[in-house]
Amino acid sequence: MNKDVLIRLNGISKSYDGETVLDNMDLEIHDKEFITLLGPSGCGKTTTLRIIGGFETPDTGDVFFNGERINDMPPYQRQVNTVFQRYALFPHLNVFDNIAFGLRVRKTPSEEIRTKVKEMLALVNLRGFEKRKVTTLSGGQQQRVAIARALVNQPKVLLLDEPLAALDLKLRKDMQVELKNIQQTTGITFVFVTHDQEEALSMSDTVVVMANGRIQQIGTPTDIYNEPVNAFVADFIGESNILDGVMRKDFAVRFAGHDFVCVDGGFGENEAVDVVIRPEDVDVVAPEKGMLKGDVTGVTFKGVHYEIIVDVEGFKWMIQSTDYVAEGQTIGLSIDPDAIHIMKKSEFSGMFGDYSSFSDEFDKLDKLPEEDAEESEEE
Amino acid sequence: MKNVSRIYMTLIFLLLYAPILVVIFFSFNEAESLSHFEGFSLSWYAELFEDDEALTALRNSLILAVVSSLSATVLGVIAAFAIDRTKRKWVARAMESVSNIPMMNPDIVTGVSMMLLFVGIAAIIHSQPFLGVWTMIVAHTTFNLPYVILSVLPKFREMDRSLSEAALDLGCTPFKTFFRVELPYILPGAISGMMISFALSLDDFVISHFVSSPDFRTLPLYIYNQTVHDVKFSMYALCTLIVFAVLAVLIVVNVTGSFRASRQRRKAGQRQ
Amino acid sequence: MKKQNAVRGAVASPYLVWTLLFIVAPLLFVLWFAFTDASGAFSLESIKGLSTYGRTFVMSIGFSLIATVVCFLIGYPLAYCMSKASARSRSLLLVLLMLPMWTSLLVRTYALMALLDNGGIISNALSGIGLLKDQHLNFIGTEGAVILGMIYDFLPYMVLPIYTSMTKLDVRYIEAANDLGCNGLQTMFRVILPLTRPGIVSGLTMVFVPSISTFYISQKLGGGSFDLIGDTIERQFQNAVTYNTGAAISLVMMVLILISIGIMNRFTDSQEVVVR
Numbered sequence: 001m002n003k004d005v006l007i008r009l010n011g012i013s014k015s016y017d018g019e020t021v022l023d024n025m026d027l028e029i030h031d032k033e034f035i036t037l038l039g040p041s042g043c044g045k046t047t048t049l050r051i052i053g054g055f056e057t058p059d060t061g062d063v064f065f066n067g068e069r070i071n072d073m074p075p076y077q078r079q080v081n082t083v084f085q086r087y088a089l090f091p092h093l094n095v096f097d098n099i100a101f102g103l104r105v106r107k108t109p110s111e112e113i114r115t116k117v118k119e120m121l122a123l124v125n126l127r128g129f130e131k132r133k134v135t136t137l138s139g140g141q142q143q144r145v146a147i148a149r150a151l152v153n154q155p156k157v158l159l160l161d162e163p164l165a166a167l168d169l170k171l172r173k174d175m176q177v178e179l180k181n182i183q184q185t186t187g188i189t190f191v192f193v194t195h196d197q198e199e200a201l202s203m204s205d206t207v208v209v210m211a212n213g214r215i216q217q218i219g220t221p222t223d224i225y226n227e228p229v230n231a232f233v234a235d236f237i238g239e240s241n242i243l244d245g246v247m248r249k250d251f252a253v254r255f256a257g258h259d260f261v262c263v264d265g266g267f268g269e270n271e272a273v274d275v276v277i278r279p280e281d282v283d284v285v286a287p288e289k290g291m292l293k294g295d296v297t298g299v300t301f302k303g304v305h306y307e308i309i310v311d312v313e314g315f316k317w318m319i320q321s322t323d324y325v326a327e328g329q330t331i332g333l334s335i336d337p338d339a340i341h342i343m344k345k346s347e348f349s350g351m352f353g354d355y356s357s358f359s360d361e362f363d364k365l366d367k368l369p370e371e372d373a374e375e376s377e378e379e
Numbered sequence: 380m381k382n383v384s385r386i387y388m389t390l391i392f393l394l395l396y397a398p399i400l401v402v403i404f405f406s407f408n409e410a411e412s413l414s415h416f417e418g419f420s421l422s423w424y425a426e427l428f429e430d431d432e433a434l435t436a437l438r439n440s441l442i443l444a445v446v447s448s449l450s451a452t453v454l455g456v457i458a459a460f461a462i463d464r465t466k467r468k469w470v471a472r473a474m475e476s477v478s479n480i481p482m483m484n485p486d487i488v489t490g491v492s493m494m495l496l497f498v499g500i501a502a503i504i505h506s507q508p509f510l511g512v513w514t515m516i517v518a519h520t521t522f523n524l525p526y527v528i529l530s531v532l533p534k535f536r537e538m539d540r541s542l543s544e545a546a547l548d549l550g551c552t553p554f555k556t557f558f559r560v561e562l563p564y565i566l567p568g569a570i571s572g573m574m575i576s577f578a579l580s581l582d583d584f585v586i587s588h589f590v591s592s593p594d595f596r597t598l599p600l601y602i603y604n605q606t607v608h609d610v611k612f613s614m615y616a617l618c619t620l621i622v623f624a625v626l627a628v629l630i631v632v633n634v635t636g637s638f639r640a641s642r643q644r645r646k647a648g649q650r651q
Numbered sequence: 652m653k654k655q656n657a658v659r660g661a662v663a664s665p666y667l668v669w670t671l672l673f674i675v676a677p678l679l680f681v682l683w684f685a686f687t688d689a690s691g692a693f694s695l696e697s698i699k700g701l702s703t704y705g706r707t708f709v710m711s712i713g714f715s716l717i718a719t720v721v722c723f724l725i726g727y728p729l730a731y732c733m734s735k736a737s738a739r740s741r742s743l744l745l746v747l748l749m750l751p752m753w754t755s756l757l758v759r760t761y762a763l764m765a766l767l768d769n770g771g772i773i774s775n776a777l778s779g780i781g782l783l784k785d786q787h788l789n790f791i792g793t794e795g796a797v798i799l800g801m802i803y804d805f806l807p808y809m810v811l812p813i814y815t816s817m818t819k820l821d822v823r824y825i826e827a828a829n830d831l832g833c834n835g836l837q838t839m840f841r842v843i844l845p846l847t848r849p850g851i852v853s854g855l856t857m858v859f860v861p862s863i864s865t866f867y868i869s870q871k872l873g874g875g876s877f878d879l880i881g882d883t884i885e886r887q888f889q890n891a892v893t894y895n896t897g898a899a900i901s902l903v904m905m906v907l908i909l910i911s912i913g914i915m916n917r918f919t920d921s922q923e924v925v926v927r
Contacts, residue, residue: 053544055547074547149549387729387732388736388744398766402761457662457666458663458666460663480674483908483912487884489677491681495681496673521669582753584757621755625754628753629746629749630746
């Protein structure tokens with residue numbers, strides 16, 4: 001990957017009405033990469049994007065673009081374009097005029113405008129839509145117009161603020177692939193904001209996981225999934241069983257009342273740690289053959305696999321298995337050394353990873369009010 | 380139940396229209412009488428059109444309505460923009476309330492207060508009272524202002540802030556953003572505000588009564604002057620003309636309105 | 652950010668200057684004139700002199716209250732009937748309602764005069780059918796004529812806002828009320844009336860305010876025998892000597908109306924503004 005740093009954020013902090021949204025954030029964005037800011041509502045990802053776009057000024061810290069400090073540069077002078085969350089297509093203009101908007105402002109000759117808009121419509125698969133009113137388009141089509149409108153200006157960087165959030169599931173998957181293709185054909189740097197971990201993992205070169213206004217982890221999707229740095233990342237990306245453990249010595253860890261062999265080292269002797277085990281890495285075996293033994297308290301059929309909640313001495317594990325087990329059954333759990341991931345203790349320790357009150361609905365109920373709070377705060 | 384309601388509506392509207400219909404009828408009376416219709420005649424209309432004062436008043440009314448509705452629209456759009464963009468909520472609310480004063484106050488108080496302003500300023504700078512066309516324009520613009528704000532502000536409020544940000548993002552300065560994106564968006568509100576202002580300005584008598592001078596008289600002031608003493612049949616003719624003019628405008632507005640509605644319905648049907 | 656604020660301030664300045672100069676300053680001038688005498692010196696004479704106008708105030712308030720109540724009693728059922736009509740007749744009814752609203756008040760009052768006047772239509776008609784023997788019935792100059800004028804001129808202003816809130820009323824509320832056992836009358840009083848309250852409040856305001864401040868109606872239909880607040884104010888401004896008294900009366904009327912609007916708005920949560 002090209003390692004030229006295109007955008008550098010240096011010690012950025014931002015607060016609204018005394019509430020800190022970004023806390024001393026550092027970030028480097030490289031040329032031609034697809035970077036995703038991922039995190040729950042209110043983590044500061046949208047604010048970061050708006051600072052890069054020029055719609056917000058950081059309270060402290062500096063924004064550099066190609067090595068030049070651009071804190072006070074207004075949005076209309078930046079070589080950056082944005083695809084807005086609800087697209088923000090101009091309702092008084094048709095598809096062609098929406099896409100041509102940026103070129104016209106820059107006084108591009110009309111012949112050139114026509115060619116470029118045509119090209120863009122081809123790129124986003126909207127040939128023949130020139131004269132359509134934007135209000136008559138479907139969500140997916142509006143989305144494409146918004147992307148074309150931004151890309152036609154040949155920005156150095158394209159900022160995308162939860163662009164797929166308003167689309168239904170099927171369309172969202174298609175657009176993920178299409179966006180990735182567009183990014184690769186145009187070679188433009190994409191900075192993508194989402195709260196959807198699956199979206200982030202499947203599209204990005206680099207994922208930046210954020211929480212509470214701070215970056216938790218930066219890495220490739222594989223790194224983030226396999227080597228989460230703390231309980232927050234482990235829980236936010238995929239499902240995780242997170243247990244309190246003690247590192248006996250290198251490659252030996254004790255948790256759930258047992259000693260396990262693992263592949264991690266470099267911790268202090270008897271250091272308290274968080275242990276992550278992914279649900280799909282636990283094997284269901286006969287009770288006497290397992291390293292741990294527990295009672296099944298819940299089974300849900302998920303299509304590809306069963307989701308099994310197992311009570312092991314009061315701690316509820318989640319296990320994904322293709323074999324059916326009955327509720328109430330006692331089973332054994334077997335874990336391979338390379339399925340055990342050890343993390344240092346963090347401010348998030350003990351907050352996640354127990355499935356005792358797990359429910360999809362609870363998850364959603366928890367999230368809704370938060371989202372509202374973020375909207376009003378970031379308006 | 381249906382019949383009761385139909386009878387009730389007919390009765391009330393008949394009572395509401397009785398005086399107007401009577402005036403229209405007798406405006407075509409050859410004789411100067413409200414009791415005996417002695418034959419159809421347009422003589423009262425002829426008398427009206429020979430009256431230079433009436434024609435001047437009509438011209439003045441139109442000039443005043445055009446100028447004051449235009450200036451009220453420009454000011455009102457600026458005002459709505461300022462109110463919408465004011466960050467502190469209480470400041471915005473205060474601005475809105477103050478602008479609404481001419482709409483909430485009885486016309487007579489607005490008229491009196493404007494007159495006292497002009498008289499007071501004249502006294503302070505030791506000049507002759509300067510009531511006339513300029514004070515009329517100022518007064519009409521002022522009482523039209525809240526109506527423009529009332530129809531423009533909701534457009535600003537409902538507008539997605541990211542539309543303006545998108546324009547900035549695509550290279551517009553804030554100035555260009557206003558003219559290329561924000562103004563087109565609120566335009567329907569501004570136009571309906573302007574139409575309301577135009578109509579209010581044509582119609583206004585009370586405020587004009589206090590801030591005018593005899594050398595710039597509008598149509599309502601002319602009617603007032605003509606009706607101070609005795610009944611004049613040429614005034615019945617004028618009343619008839621005004622009623623028909625208003626009716627024509629209302630029908631045009633209504634027909635274009637339903638025309639637009641039916642066109643929209645047809646479009647919706649086509650898409651299905 | 653600071654620069655942006657400065658620009659915003661510059662853009663807003665024409666409006667702010669206009670507001671201060673032509674909305675705020677005139678009210679200050681009313682205050683100033685109310686508390687000075689003809690020579691410009693501070694004086695409470697005008698305010699003290701208001702006690703002589705006690706009867707005027709009482710009569711004006713009485714007349715406009717009666718007119719407002721009658722307008723409501725006639726207008727509310729009318730608005731209800733209109734809102735129940737078919738879509739096509741609704742637009743016709745609306746034109747019929749708006750026509751008087753946009754026809755000058757002078758024209759309407761003048762037309763009513765033609766009906767009530769000595770030698771007017773009613774008088775002529777009555778004598779025509781022999782009820783009046785060679786004598787003329789003159790309604791002009793009675794309390795009834797003035798109040799009738801207010802009702803006639805301002806009734807549409809009561810109907811329109813109520814009609815608007817009726818058409819906005821979701822039919823499902825009425826269906827729900829019927830479903831829960833309300834008969835027609837109960838539905839009216841328990842559901843429709845409370846839900847159209849914003850329209851009622853602005854209708855009441857839009858009739859009361861112009862009624863209490865009118866002077867043309869009382870001049871024409873009162874035949875000069877009824878001096879309402881509006882007439883009194885108007886007369887003070889015929890002559891520069893009495894400007895101060897006029898300002899004082901205007902001030903009191905303004906306060907009176909603000910108080911009544913304030914009271915009325917307590918009955919509604921909505922911020923609906925008085926528009927015609």
